[in-house]
Every structure is written in C-alpha cells, then in structure tokens.
Amino acid sequence: MGSEVTGTPSRPALVPAPSPEARIYPILGPELLRDLRDGGYRKVVLQTPAGLLRDASSLSASIRDATGIAVVTLVRACFGACDPPSPEEAPGAEAIVTLGHAPIPNMPLRLPTFFVEMRQEGRGAATLAADLARSPLPRRLGLVCSIQHLDLLPVLAKELEARGFTPKVGRGGQRLTYAGQALGCNYTGAEEVETDVEGYLFLGTGRFHPLGLAYAVDRPVWALDPLSGELSEPLDREGMIRRRLLTIAQAAGARRWGILASSFDGQNRQGMAFALKARAEARGREADILVFDRLDPRDLVGRALDAYVCTACPRIALDDGEQFPKPILTPPEFLSALGDRPLLPYRFDTYA
Numbered sequence: 564m565g566s567e568v569t570g571t572p573s574r575p576a577l578v579p580a581p582s583p584e585a586r587i588y589p590i591l592g593p594e595l596l597r598d599l600r601d602g603g604y605r606k607v608v609l610q611t612p613a614g615l616l617r618d619a620s621s622l623s624a625s626i627r628d629a630t631g632i633a634v635v636t637l638v639r640a641c642f643g644a645c646d647p648p649s650p651e652e653a654p655g656a657e658a659i660v661t662l663g664h665a666p667i668p669n670m671p672l673r674l675p676t677f678f679v680e681m682r683q684e685g686r687g688a689a690t691l692a693a694d695l696a697r698s699p700l701p702r703r704l705g706l707v708c709s710i711q712h713l714d715l716l717p718v719l720a721k722e723l724e725a726r727g728f729t730p731k732v733g734r735g736g737q738r739l740t741y742a743g744q745a746l747g748c749n750y751t752g753a754e755e756v757e758t759d760v761e762g763y764l765f766l767g768t769g770r771f772h773p774l775g776l777a778y779a780v781d782r783p784v785w786a787l788d789p790l791s792g793e794l795s796e797p798l799d800r801e802g803m804i805r806r807r808l809l810t811i812a813q814a815a816g817a818r819r820w821g822i823l824a825s826s827f828d829g830q831n832r833q834g835m836a837f838a839l840k841a842r843a844e845a846r847g848r849e850a851d852i853l854v855f856d857r858l859d860p861r862d863l864v865g866r867a868l869d870a871y872v873c874t875a876c877p878r879i880a881l882d883d884g885e886q887f888p889k890p891i892l893t894p895p896e897f898l899s900a901l902g903d904r905p906l907l908p909y910r911f912d913t914y915a
C-alpha cells in the first residue's frame with residue numbers, strides 16, 4: 564500500500580462488460596419473466612432497495628405467477644449491487660433478481676443474477692435543456708446520472724450542446740457498468756472530466772448521489788430531478804468538508820482503533836483493513852479488525868475503542884456517521900488522522 568489507499572482506474576470501453584452470470588433488464592417486464600422461465604430455476608431470491616420495499620410482495624407475486632418459480636424475498640433492503648444475498652441467507656435459491664441496480668462488473672457473482680434497473684422516463688430532454696439554458700449553470704458541464712435516468716443522458720447532452728453548453732461524460736473505472744453512471748462509492752467517470760468542466764449536473768432524484776459527487780470532485784454540483792424538472796442550488800461542498808475535517812480532528816488522538824470490514828462480496832476490503840491496522844500500529848496505536856455483513860451502529864456501543872475506520876461502503880462514515888457512538892472515518896480520512904496524508908485536498912474514499 565502506498566501513501567493512499569484508493570485509486571482511480573480507467574477503462575476505455577464504452578459498453579457494459581458484466582460477467583456471464585449477470586443479465587440486465589431496463590424494467591421488470593416480459594423479457595425478464597421469459598428468461599427466468601427459460602432458465603429452469605426452481606427457486607429465486609428477490610432483492611429490493613429501500614424505495615421499493617412497499618412493492619416487494621406484489622413484485623414477488625407477479626414473478627411467481629408469471630413463471631411458476633418459487634420466489635423468496637430478502638428482508639434486508641439492498642443498498643447496492645455490492646451486497647447480494649449469500650447462499651446461507653437464501654438457502655436453495657438458484658438465481659437472484661435484484662431491483663434498482665446495475666451490475667458491478669469487477670465483482671464476481673456466486674449465482675446467476677438478473678439486474679432490473681427500473682429505468683424511468685422523465686420530462687422531455689428539450690424542455691429540460693431549455694430550462695437549464697436559462698439557469699446559472701456553467702456552460703462547461705460534467706453530466707452524471709443515476710441508472711434510472713441513464714436513457715436521458717445522451718439526448719439531454721445533445722440538447723444542451725445545441726444551446727451552447729459543452730457537456731462532458733466520463734467513462735469511469737471497472738466498478739461502473741455505464742459511462743456517466745453515478746455509484747455512491749465511485750464517481751470516477753466524473754473525476755475523469757474534472758479538468759474540462761466548471762461544474763457538474765447530476766440527473767436523478769434524492770440527495771444521496773449529489774452528496775457523494777460533491778465529496779469526490781472539487782467543483783460545484785447541482786442536481787436536476789428529471790421527473791419534476793426542479794434544479795437544486797449548488798451543494799455546500801465547503802461545509803460538508805469542514806464537518807469531515809472536524810470529525811478527523813476528533814478522532815486524531817484516538818489510541819484504540821476499530822477497523823471495520825464487511826463480508827459483503829462488493830464491500831469486502833479486508834486486505835485494506837489489515838494494511839490500515841499495520842499503519843495504525845506503526846504510529847503507536849492499537850487496532851482491532853471487526854467483521855460484519857450489514858453494520859448496525861448499536862453493535863459498536865460499549866466497546867473499548869476510541870474511534871473507527873470503515874473499509875466497507877464509504878457512505879457509512881460519510882452519511883451515517885452521527886449514528887455511531889464514536890467518530891468513524893473513511894480510509895483516506897484515517898490516514899490524515901494518523902498524519903500520513905495531508906488533510907487537504909479532501910480525498911473521497913473511492914471504492915475501485
């Protein structure tokens with residue numbers, strides 16, 4: 564491990580390259596049902612994100628009724644394609660149907676997995692571009708998109724170009740299926756075009772991705788909701804980073820560190836966990852590696868540890884840090900707390 568623990572790999576190809584076990588569908592429709600039937604599966608497990616929990620039982624019934632396959636539904640919400648159910652979680656399941664996510668191409672799959680991206684149609688690209696042309700957005704603009712709205716990306720880029728913008732879309736690294744794709748732990752597509760743009764526009768709903776993007780790039784970030792056409796104010800990147808520097812300062816004197824390592828297939832950086840432990844010990848600190856699948860802050864209450872560093876999903880520390888009993892840092896923040904890397908420029912924990 565060098566002085567950093569994250570990198571930004573690049574891949575020139577523009578086409579998705581998932582493993583043979585991964586199949587992609589824009590919506591839960593006849594193609595998916597046909598392929599499930601043709602696969603001859605006796606039992607599949609359905610995995611839904613938090614936003615679709617309400618519909619999980621009816622979606623499960625619709626798959627079961629149309630295919631005759633036994634369907635079991637995973638209770639825990641899935642946060643990404645990174646946390647597929649293990650064989651122990653869904654005994655006997657022969658395939659996985661996961662809703663709302665694209666594959667992570669560099670993550671091996673243990674079972675055939677049907678990714679249903681739940682693509683959505685937004686307002687017309689011409690209308691959106693006309694509104695954006697009247698906004699204060701910079702003309703040299705990086706575009707980043709949730710997978711639900713990826714169909715909008717090329718058409719909106721064209722409409723923006725016709726109105727004097729220079730839109731840029733980066734390919735990104737091996738963890739991303741699509742150019743321009745936002746993944747909460749990997750904004751390498753956006754980072755690739757950073758020197759060419761004055762700001763970024765995220766296309767999608769919610770604040771999760773714009774927040775991650777703002778940590779990753781040193782440019783203003785706006786968010787456009789393609790359904791309502793609403794454009795946000797630029798995110799307060801300075802304030803976000805100031806709060807992270809404060810957390811790093813609170814943790815810097817910690818003597819006993821807990822190094823958190825997940826067993827989920829796409830969040831498992833246990834090699835990094837051991838490397839960070841060695842770093843801590845080289846600086847005269849104690850460090851204990853704590854393993855889990857899904858992390859519950861209550862499981863850390865009462866431990867004789869002063870601070871944590873999380874090698875699993877970087878958003879645990881950044882978005883949920885206040886739920887934990889002690890300061891919790893990302894790996895680059897941890898190196899800053901040890902004095903092994905400068906505090907600034909702020910480094911997002913890119914999961915490569």
Ligand code: SF4
Pocket residue numbers: 642643644645646746747748749829830875876877878914
């Ligand atoms: S590691 Fe976190 S941000 Fe990345 S895909 Fe998984 S849940 Fe999403």
